[in-house]
Structure formats: C-alpha cells, structure tokens
Amino acid sequence: MLDFLRRYSREQLDSRRMDERRGFQLSLIPDLAEAGLFGVQIPKRYQGRELSHSDTIKVWRQAGAIDCNLLILLAVHNTLGVPPIQQFAREDVRSAVLPELAQGRRLVTSAVSEPSMGSNVRAITSNATKRPDGSYVINGDKQWISLGADAHYVNLFARLTDENGQDAGITGFLVDTSSPGFVRGPEVVTLGLKAVPQNSLSLENVHVPAEGLLGEEGKGLVAAKTAFTQGRLMLASGALGAAMRALEMAQRFARRREVATGNLAENGRIQQIIAESVAATQAVEMLVEHMTDLLDSGREVPEPFYFAAKILGCELMWQVVDRCLQLLGARGFVDTNVVGQFYRDYRLFRIFEGSTEAITVYLGSTILKHPQRFFSIFDDFDVDPKLAEHVSRIDKLTTTTTTGGQQRHILASQVGELACWAILSVLTAEGRHRSSMYSHTASWSEQQLLDKLRVAEDSKPFVELPTVDELARHIGEFELSIGNVEQRRPGIQHDLDLLLRRG
Ligand SMILES: Cc1cc2nc3c(=O)[nH]c(=O)nc-3n(C[C@H](O)[C@H](O)[C@H](O)COP(=O)(O)OP(=O)(O)OC[C@H]3O[C@@H](n4cnc5c(N)ncnc54)[C@H](O)[C@@H]3O)c2cc1C
Incomplete structure (x- = not known):
C-alpha cells in the first residue's frame, strides 16, 4: 500500500488541480479501491486487508505526506465509518455491508x-x-x-x-x-x-x-467513541506525514540558501527552529507508535493517550508546517508550493474530531475530578526521579482553589495541556538512549513540560479577567474605528429558476 501510494503520488495524483477545482480526480476512488485502501482494517473474511494498528498508521502517515484530501477521504471511511459497523452492527448487517465497503464500492x-x-x-x-x-x-x-x-x-x-x-x-x-x-x-x-x-x-x-x-439503544456514545479514538490516532499520524514532508522542503531550502549570516541552515536560530521541529515530529511519532504497539499486543491504551495524540499531535504538527512555511520565506507563501496547501488543509485538524480547547478542558476536568486515576497511568513506566518530580507538580496544581466556573475552566485547560506534555515527556525519556537525536527530543519535551508548568504556576492567583459584558462592550466599539463594511452585493444565483422547475 505504501509503494502504491508513493507511485500513485508521483505518476497520477494532481493535488493542485483537486485543490483548485474543489473535487477529486475521476480515477481516484476506483484506483484506491483496487489497492485495498477502503478496507484497511476490515477483517479478511469481509474482504478487507486486516492491517495491524502499527501498519495502519504508516498508511495514514504516508497519505498525510501526500495530500490531506487523500488522507481524509480514506480516513473518514476507514476510521469514522467502518469501526462502529465492524464493532457494533449485527452480524448479518456486517456480512452484507463490510465487503462492499472494503472494496470501495460504497463509502x-x-x-x-x-x-x-x-x-x-x-x-x-x-x-x-x-x-x-x-x-x-x-x-x-x-x-x-x-x-x-x-x-x-x-x-x-x-x-x-x-x-x-x-x-x-x-x-x-x-x-x-x-x-x-x-x-x-x-x-x-x-x-x-x-x-x-x-x-x-x-x-x-x-x-x-x-x-x-x-x-x-442509548449507548450511541460508546459507538461514536470507537470512531473518535481511531480518528484521533489517524489525525496525529496523518499530520506527522505532513510535518515530515514540510521539514524535508525546509531542510533542502535552508541548506541551499545564503543569507546575511552565511548559510541559512547554519544560522543558530534557524538550526534551533529545525531542531525543535524535528523533536516535535519524533515525539509525536513515538507517541503514536507506543499506542499502536499497545493495541497490537491486545493491551488497553489509557484514554489520556488518545487526547495527547489529538491535542499535541495536531497542534505541534501544524506548528511545524507553519514554521517550515516561514522558513521558506517568500517561497512559503507561494500557493503552488505543497507547504502552503498543507498550511491551509491541516489547520482543520485543530478544530474537528474534538477541537483543542474543548478536549483539553474536558481532559483537565476529568483529571481534576480523579487525579490519581490519571497519574496511575505512569505506573507502567520507569519514570526517572527528576521527571517524576515535574509530574508531581501537576498533581499539586490540581488542588488549586478556584472561585467560579471560569477559573475552573482555565485550570482544567492548564492541567489538560500539562497532562499531554507529561505523557510525551515520559515516553520520550524512555527512548533517550537510542541516539543523540532521541536524547534531544527527550530534553526538548521535558523543557516544554517545565515551561508550561512555570506558566501555570505563575498564573496563580488567577489574573482577574474583564467580564463577558465588558469584553462585548469593548469589541462592540470597534465598529467606531472600522465602520460597518459587511458586503451585501448579491452573489451568483445557483438555484434553478422557479419557471424551469418540475411541478
Ligand atoms: C472540514 C470539516 C469536516 C467535518 N466533518 C465532519 C463529519 O464528517 N462529521 C461530523 O459529524 N462533523 C464534522 N465536522 C464538524 C466538526 O467535527 C465540528 O466543527 C467540531 O466538532 C467543532 O464543532 P463546532 O464547529 O460546532 O464548534 P463549537 O463546538 O461551537 O466550538 C467553537 C469554539 O469553542 C471552543 N469550545 C467548544 N467547547 C469548549 C469547551 N468545553 N471549553 C472550551 N472551549 C470550547 C472550541 O474549541 C472552538 O474554538 C467537520 C467540520 C469541518 C470544518
């Protein structure tokens, strides 16, 4: 499948045209169907390819590196569509529906x-x-x-x-x-x-x-959650592919470009940006690989890992794409350049299947209610004492006194975000001996955790915010500066004229 996707990208796919014409090229669905890409994890008895979780995320990473449209076409069907049917439909329905989905005859x-x-x-x-x-x-x-x-x-x-x-x-x-x-x-x-x-x-x-x-009946959210969890792994893996491809381009450019200080890649600030971006990419890769290893060995993935994959996977990978775009200078702003299209396309990942703010507050709220349930997920790891000390500072934050719902939401958001960084730090620390790059990734993750901890701790007591009414009044006065410029000119009429319609 990976070979197919790579060859297809080189020889057949025209992402630019699909983007401009707002639609898939005609051959795409039958070609992907023939390669088995609509039945990635559907069992063989229903004519699917029955890939393991570890292999599946490689497919999403590959598709994500090629084109976000391609990834989402495959992923909506394979991760949001198929799993609830595979796990929750009756057997007679599964036998009737899954083969036609696996073959891509129906979406x-x-x-x-x-x-x-x-x-x-x-x-x-x-x-x-x-x-x-x-x-x-x-x-x-x-x-x-x-x-x-x-x-x-x-x-x-x-x-x-x-x-x-x-x-x-x-x-x-x-x-x-x-x-x-x-x-x-x-x-x-x-x-x-x-x-x-x-x-x-x-x-x-x-x-x-x-x-x-x-x-x-009444348990629909259980079926929906199956789709969300698979979807969150897919989004992190697909975004990883995009970040890898954007970094390839940024690296090529930086090595070839001369600026006032000499070679761009050798400028310390640029080297730092690339190193941080590589660390973010490696950290997210380690997280999704850890999760799929657990899934393939039949073990349960703690729920906060899915949140960390969605929140940090999508936030960090889009940040990497943004940084690569910036590093490419004017070339980054050229829309025919892949990085520019990634910048638009992957922005979505911070919004759908659980927007960052909503699920960070949700994760933090669950931790505030049952802190020990969250911290026990680290029992399976050999956490070094320094890192354990950082993690215990998150635990201390959960006891912060809050007055009113707003402070509670802010605290929940801080705790949710810190929880994701704690997961990433503990995981990357485990791999730090593999190479100097892994060691850098572990140090970078730990530094991120420390920086966020400091910000959260320093923000207590909470800074008093303007009230919701004060904010609305202030923003309402912007119109005095910018006037009412809402465009009312009629657009193109698309509806069929009444006199031409049936009946
Ligand atoms: C391109 C695209 C494809 C989509 N595909 C599908 C699909 O196939 N199927 C489907 O069902 N849906 C789909 N969606 C919908 C998508 O899942 C929702 O847009 C998403 O869940 C966000 O919901 P919303 O737009 O109503 O924003 P809202 O929920 O109204 O959120 C608005 C803002 O408030 C923030 N917010 C919300 N709740 C909280 C909270 N508790 N704490 C703090 N902040 C919060 C959010 O982060 C966001 O910034 C798609 C959306 C897009 C844009």
Whole structure:
C-alpha cells in the first residue's frame, strides 16, 4: 500500500488541480479501491486487508505526506465509518455491508455535528422514535458531514425516544442514504481540504429497520467513541506525514540558501527552529507508535493517550508546517508550493474530531475530578526521579482553589495541556538512549513540560479577567474605528429558476 501510494503520488495524483477545482480526480476512488485502501482494517473474511494498528498508521502517515484530501477521504471511511459497523452492527448487517465497503464500492461517513452543536456531543437534537415493530423513524439536521452527499451509508447519532415516549439517550444508527426522506444539502466552501465535500443533511421521517441499530439503544456514545479514538490516532499520524514532508522542503531550502549570516541552515536560530521541529515530529511519532504497539499486543491504551495524540499531535504538527512555511520565506507563501496547501488543509485538524480547547478542558476536568486515576497511568513506566518530580507538580496544581466556573475552566485547560506534555515527556525519556537525536527530543519535551508548568504556576492567583459584558462592550466599539463594511452585493444565483422547475 505504501509503494502504491508513493507511485500513485508521483505518476497520477494532481493535488493542485483537486485543490483548485474543489473535487477529486475521476480515477481516484476506483484506483484506491483496487489497492485495498477502503478496507484497511476490515477483517479478511469481509474482504478487507486486516492491517495491524502499527501498519495502519504508516498508511495514514504516508497519505498525510501526500495530500490531506487523500488522507481524509480514506480516513473518514476507514476510521469514522467502518469501526462502529465492524464493532457494533449485527452480524448479518456486517456480512452484507463490510465487503462492499472494503472494496470501495460504497463509502460510509459519520454524522454527529448539527447546526446547534459540534464539540458538545451530548447536545444532539436529531430525534429517533422507536415504533412498535422495533424499527425507528429519524428526524433532524446534520451539518459539516464529510462525504455527506456521496456516501452510501451514514453512521448517524440521534436522541432516541422509546416506545413509552421517554428519552432513551443518544443512539447510533446505520442509515442507508438512499432511504426516502434522506435529503442531501449543499456543500460548504472551506478554507482548505477543498476536494472533500462537507454537506448538510436533513432527515425527514427516515425509516431505519431494527437491524440498523449500532450497539445498544442509548449507548450511541460508546459507538461514536470507537470512531473518535481511531480518528484521533489517524489525525496525529496523518499530520506527522505532513510535518515530515514540510521539514524535508525546509531542510533542502535552508541548506541551499545564503543569507546575511552565511548559510541559512547554519544560522543558530534557524538550526534551533529545525531542531525543535524535528523533536516535535519524533515525539509525536513515538507517541503514536507506543499506542499502536499497545493495541497490537491486545493491551488497553489509557484514554489520556488518545487526547495527547489529538491535542499535541495536531497542534505541534501544524506548528511545524507553519514554521517550515516561514522558513521558506517568500517561497512559503507561494500557493503552488505543497507547504502552503498543507498550511491551509491541516489547520482543520485543530478544530474537528474534538477541537483543542474543548478536549483539553474536558481532559483537565476529568483529571481534576480523579487525579490519581490519571497519574496511575505512569505506573507502567520507569519514570526517572527528576521527571517524576515535574509530574508531581501537576498533581499539586490540581488542588488549586478556584472561585467560579471560569477559573475552573482555565485550570482544567492548564492541567489538560500539562497532562499531554507529561505523557510525551515520559515516553520520550524512555527512548533517550537510542541516539543523540532521541536524547534531544527527550530534553526538548521535558523543557516544554517545565515551561508550561512555570506558566501555570505563575498564573496563580488567577489574573482577574474583564467580564463577558465588558469584553462585548469593548469589541462592540470597534465598529467606531472600522465602520460597518459587511458586503451585501448579491452573489451568483445557483438555484434553478422557479419557471424551469418540475411541478
Ligand atoms: C472540514 C470539516 C469536516 C467535518 N466533518 C465532519 C463529519 O464528517 N462529521 C461530523 O459529524 N462533523 C464534522 N465536522 C464538524 C466538526 O467535527 C465540528 O466543527 C467540531 O466538532 C467543532 O464543532 P463546532 O464547529 O460546532 O464548534 P463549537 O463546538 O461551537 O466550538 C467553537 C469554539 O469553542 C471552543 N469550545 C467548544 N467547547 C469548549 C469547551 N468545553 N471549553 C472550551 N472551549 C470550547 C472550541 O474549541 C472552538 O474554538 C467537520 C467540520 C469541518 C470544518
């Protein structure tokens, strides 16, 4: 698969064209399907390739290094779409659906987000009503659904009302998009990832048979979590590929470029930027490899590791891409250069499948509630005493007194972020003897942890923030400086003229 993707990138793929035309080239889906790339982890008995987790992240890293659109096309289907079906659908449904998904004859996506909710999954308003015959009727609106207008199946999450009219909780359903009442809405125009369409979807009395249930009634978040955890590993691995490719370019340029101080690569500040970027890349790589080693050996991955992969994997890798763009100077700002496209495309990774702020606060809040549950994840490691001392300072922070919800959110965010750095520091410290580069990565991670600890400790007592009303009033006055410049000129009309429509 890796060979296929590399050859395909060199000989067939035209990322520039897909970006400009906002769509995939025609041959892409059948070509990827033939290479087995739509059934990466689907078991062989359902005609998939049944790759291990360690091999799968290599595929995501490879795809990510080529084109974010390619990665997300494969990943939405393989990590958000397939796992809930593989783990939670009935066997007769699995035998019918998984082979067609594995062969790429049909695509599957996942619909969680709605106009009124994104990060807060518990606020889902789409409604499923159970009928006396055991089937369900779904109504609601979904938004931002990748491949929403193209997928044949959608794993859809809705709030269930049971036979007695009682709220039975969020429930997952496998919805066939050719069902009557399933309405595909328009595509949004996004900043990056332009070839992957995101559509709104409306469900108007869509009938789902009893066998369309994913898992148990009211336990939809368990099925959704399966997709999120796989998705978070995928995002970190894909972003890693992008960072590696951006660094390759930055390195080539720096070695060839002469500036006022001599060779650019030999300028101390530039050397520092490249060294930090390489350390970040290596640290994230060690994290995802550690996680997939655990998964492949049948052991459980502690949940905070998934958060660390999503938060630091996506934040750091996008930062590396940004730094490489800066290092390339004017060439970085040229849109036909891969790094510029990565900068737009990978920006998304900080937002979707759990935006950084939302999940950092969530992780921190869970640690504040049960600190020892979090700190016990380090029992499996031989943590050196100095590092253990840093980690214990996070524990001390969890006892900070807060007044009011806002301070609690800030503290949770600090603790969540520190927890991710603690994980990265402990993991990279274990590998520090492998080579001088690994040793540098371990020291860099530890330094990051120390810097963040110092900032968190120095920010106590909390600085008093302006009130929400004061902020709104102040920002409201900006209009005195910049005026009302909202553009009202009518755009292009796309709707079919009323006199030309059917009926
Ligand atoms: C290109 C693209 C593809 C997508 N594909 C899909 C898809 O296939 N399926 C799907 O279901 N969804 C998809 N989404 C939706 C995506 O998952 C959501 O946009 C994302 O979860 C964020 O939700 P939101 O936009 O409603 O932002 P909100 O949840 O409203 O968040 C707004 C801001 O508030 C912050 N915030 C939110 N909660 C907290 C908190 N508790 N503490 C502190 N800060 C917080 C966030 O970090 C963010 O900065 C896609 C989105 C995009 C842009």
